Amino acid sequence: MFPLTVFAADLKPEFIYESAPFPSCHASTVVELKNGDVMSAWFGGSSEGSPDVAIWGAKRAGGKWSAPVELVREPNIATFNPVLFHTKDGKLWLYYKFGPKPDNWSAGRRFSTDEGKTWSAVEHLPAGLLGPIRAKPLVMIDGTIVSGTSVESYHTWALWIDRSKDGGMTWTKFGPLTIPADGSGTKGQNGLIQPSVVSMGGKHLRLYARSTPNIGKIAIADSNDAGVTWGQPRTIDLPNPNSGIDAVALKDGRVVIIYNHTTKGRSPLNLAVSSDGEHFKMVHTLESEPGEYSYPAMIQGSDGSLHITYTWKRKLIRYVKISAEDLRTVLPK
Numbered sequence: 001m002f003p004l005t006v007f008a009a010d011l012k013p014e015f016i017y018e019s020a021p022f023p024s025c026h027a028s029t030v031v032e033l034k035n036g037d038v039m040s041a042w043f044g045g046s047s048e049g050s051p052d053v054a055i056w057g058a059k060r061a062g063g064k065w066s067a068p069v070e071l072v073r074e075p076n077i078a079t080f081n082p083v084l085f086h087t088k089d090g091k092l093w094l095y096y097k098f099g100p101k102p103d104n105w106s107a108g109r110r111f112s113t114d115e116g117k118t119w120s121a122v123e124h125l126p127a128g129l130l131g132p133i134r135a136k137p138l139v140m141i142d143g144t145i146v147s148g149t150s151v152e153s154y155h156t157w158a159l160w161i162d163r164s165k166d167g168g169m170t171w172t173k174f175g176p177l178t179i180p181a182d183g184s185g186t187k188g189q190n191g192l193i194q195p196s197v198v199s200m201g202g203k204h205l206r207l208y209a210r211s212t213p214n215i216g217k218i219a220i221a222d223s224n225d226a227g228v229t230w231g232q233p234r235t236i237d238l239p240n241p242n243s244g245i246d247a248v249a250l251k252d253g254r255v256v257i258i259y260n261h262t263t264k265g266r267s268p269l270n271l272a273v274s275s276d277g278e279h280f281k282m283v284h285t286l287e288s289e290p291g292e293y294s295y296p297a298m299i300q301g302s303d304g305s306l307h308i309t310y311t312w313k314r315k316l317i318r319y320v321k322i323s324a325e326d327l328r329t330v331l332p333k
Contacts, residue, residue, distance in 0.1 A: 011286075011320050011321070011322060011326065011330070012320075013286070013318050013319065013320045014065075014318070014319050014320075015312070015316045015317070015319070016028075016040055016058050016060075016068070016316070016317045016318070016319050017058060017065060017067065017068050017316070017317070018316075020044060020056070020068045021068075022044035022045050022046065022053075022054075022056070023046060023047075023315070024044065024045060024046060024047050024048065024314050024315065025042050025043065025044040025311065025314065025315065025316065025317055026042065026044075026048055026294075026295060026311050026314060027042055027043055027080060027081045027082065027134060027244075027295045027311065028040050028041065028042040028082075028295065028297050028309040028310065029041050029042070029082050029083050029084045029136065029297045029309070030084070030297045030298070030299055030307050030308070030309045030319075031084040031085055031092065031136070031299065032299060032307065033059070033092075033115045033116070034090075034115055035115070036301070036302065036303070037059055037060060037061045038059070038301075038307055038319075039057060039058070039059045039060070039084060039115075039116055040057060040058055040084075040297075040309050040317065040319065041055055041056065041071060041082040041094065042055070042056055042057075042082065042309075042311075042317050043055055043056070043078075043079050043080055043081065043082065043096075044068070045078070048078070048080075048314075049078050049100065049101055050078055051076050051077055051078055052078075053078040053079055053080075054070050054071075054072060054073040054074075054079055055070070055071045055072040055073070055079050055096050056068045056069065056070055056071060057069060057071045057082075057084075057094075057116070059116065060319070065319075071094060071110075071119070072094070072096055072108065072122060074098040074108070077098050077099060078098065078099070078100065079096050079097065079098045080096065080097040080098065080099075080102070080105065081096060081097050081133060081134045082094055082095070082096045083095045083096070083131070083132040083133075083134065083135070083136055083137070084136070085132070085136050085137055085139060086139065087139060087143065087145065087167045087168065088139060088142075088143030088167070089143075089167060090113070091111045091112065091113055091167070092111060092112040092115055092116055093109060093111045093168065094109060094111070094112075094119070095107060095108075095109045095131040095132050096109070097130060097133070102152040103151075103152050103153055103154060105130060106124060106127065106130075107124070107125040107129060107130040108122050108123060108124050108125065109122070109123055109125065109131060109168075110122050110123065129162070129171060130149050130151075130162075131147060131162065131168075132147045132148065132149060132162075133148060133149040133150050133193070133194055133195075134194040134244055134295070135148055135194060135195065135196035135197075135244075135246050135247075135297070136196070136246075136297065136299065138197040138198060138199060138205065138227075140199070140226065140227075142165075143165070143167065144163065144164065144165050144226065144227070145162075145163065145164040145165075145167070145168060146161060146162075146163050146197050146205060146226070147161070147162040147163070147164070147197070148160075148161060148162075148194065148195030148196060148197050148207055148209075149161070149162050149195075150192070150193035150194055150195065150209075151176075151193075155190075156178070156190055156191050157178070157190065157191030157192060157193045157212060158175060158176035158177065158178045158191050158192065159175060159176065159177050159178065159191075159192045159193055159194070159195045159209055160173050160174065160175030160176060160177065161173070161174045161175060161177070161195070161197070161207070161223075161230060163227050172228075174227075174228065174229060175230075177192065177195075177207075177209075177221055177232075177233050178190075178191040178192050178233065179191070179192060179211070179215055179219060179233050179234075179235070190212050190214055190215070191211075191212055191215075192209040192211050192212075192215070192219050192233060193209065193210050194244055194245070195207040195209040195210075195221075196208045196209075196245060196246050196247040197227070198247050198248065198249035198255060199249055200222075200249065200255075200277055201253075203223075203225055203226040204222065204223070205222070205223040205226065205227050206220055206221070206222050206223075206255075206277055207220060207221050207222075207223075207230070208220055208245060208247040208257060209221075209233065209245075210240055210242065210243065210244055210245055211235070211240045211242070212242055213242050215235065215240070216239060216240060216241075217235040217236060217237070217238060217239055217240050218236055218238045218239075218240045218245060218257065218259060219233045219234065219235050219236070219240075220233065220234060220235075220236055220277075220278065221233040221234070236278055236279070236280065237279070237280065238257065238259060238261070238272055238280050238282070239260075239262060240259065240260075241260055241262050241263055241264050241265060241266065243259070243260045243266050243294050243295075244294060244295040244296065245257060245258060245259040245296070246258050246296050246297050246298045247298075248298050248299060248300050248306070249277070250300060250331075251300065251304060253275070254273055254274060254275055254331070254333075255273070255274045255277040255280075256271060256272070256274075256306070256331060257271070257272045257273075257274075257280060258270070258271055258286075258296040258298050258308060258310075259272065259296070260293070260294065261282050261285075265292075266291075266292040266293060266294040267287060267288065267289065267290060267291055267292065267293050268285050268286075268287055268293070269285070269286045269287040269288075269293035269294070269296065269310060270282050270284065270285050270286065271283055271284040271286065271330065271331065273331045275333075283330065283331055283332065284330045284331070286308070286310075287310075287312075291312075291313045292311065292312075292313055292314055293310055293311065293312060293313075293318075294310065294311045295311045296308060296309070296310040297309045297310070303324060304323075304324030305321055305322060305323050305324055305327075306320075306321070306322040306327065307319070307320075307321055308320040308321075308322070
């Protein structure tokens with residue numbers, strides 16, 4: 001276990017719901033709506049991978065969350081990993097995966113033109129196209145979508161970057177991006193998955209990725225041509241116990257990562273901050289009790305606030321808002 005540094009802040013975390021027609025949930029996503037409200041989605045059912053698992057969502061308005069509503073249900077097959085985001089044309093997209101397990105997923109999507117009040121028909125994507133695999137994509141000023149995706153095969157994991165200049169109608173793919181096995185004979189999967197992409201300014205983009213236990217640290221890779229091509233991934237000092245992460249480039253130029261600051265398990269859940277996007281300091285602990293606190297999603301809202309959602313013990317989805325004022329305490333410069 002690594003030493004923890006906790007800065008006091010009254011963040012008042014809240015559960016998105018107290019009761020729902022499913023006992024288990026995981027893999028939330030969060031998006032700011034055009035009026036400043038927040039929407040989250042996640043998958044829920046009897047247990048991960050069960051045929052009854054569907055995509056659910058709720059909105060937060062006036063400081064209160066609406067009751068969960070079902071957004072997608074695939075007939076007799078599990079759904080996974082919803083991702084909500086806006087394209088430049090204002091559409092709110094929901095991408096998700098479905099299948100028995102990650103190594104044979106297909107993907108689907110639907111969109112809303114009224115901020116989630118109504119949705120288009122579900123569209124199943126062509127084989128081999130999964131879209132944003134867990135973390136939100138980066139939508140650039142010109143509308144280009146730079147989306148982190150990945151494939152979990154039986155033995156090797158690898159991440160890819162999918163890029164669309166036409167709002168998701170067509171895609172180009174770059175990859176695979178992985179860290180080569182060290183030849184030590186480590187059993188099990190090797191590689192990187194679930195990248196989160198941020199802008200470092202201009203055409204410089206950086207991704208942050210989850211790694212397998214034999215790598216054991218968060219990995220990064222860089223693009224200097226707006227995501228068309230990418231360099232070799234490398235690890236940074238932050239640990240990664242084979243657990244999902246997310247990253248945000250703040251308006252002040254710093255980068256924040258939410259992750260599990262441990263070498264094993266999925267507690268604690270922490271925030272780390274960096275001025276250069278490569279050398280991080282862990283500065284805040286969101287959860288430290290025994291249990292699973294995992295698969296975080298994080299965005300910076302239009303008012304500068306951070307909005308965070310994450311899995312709480314596989315039973316509930318928790319939400320934390322860190323106001324622009326509180327950021328000065330939580331993420332000290």
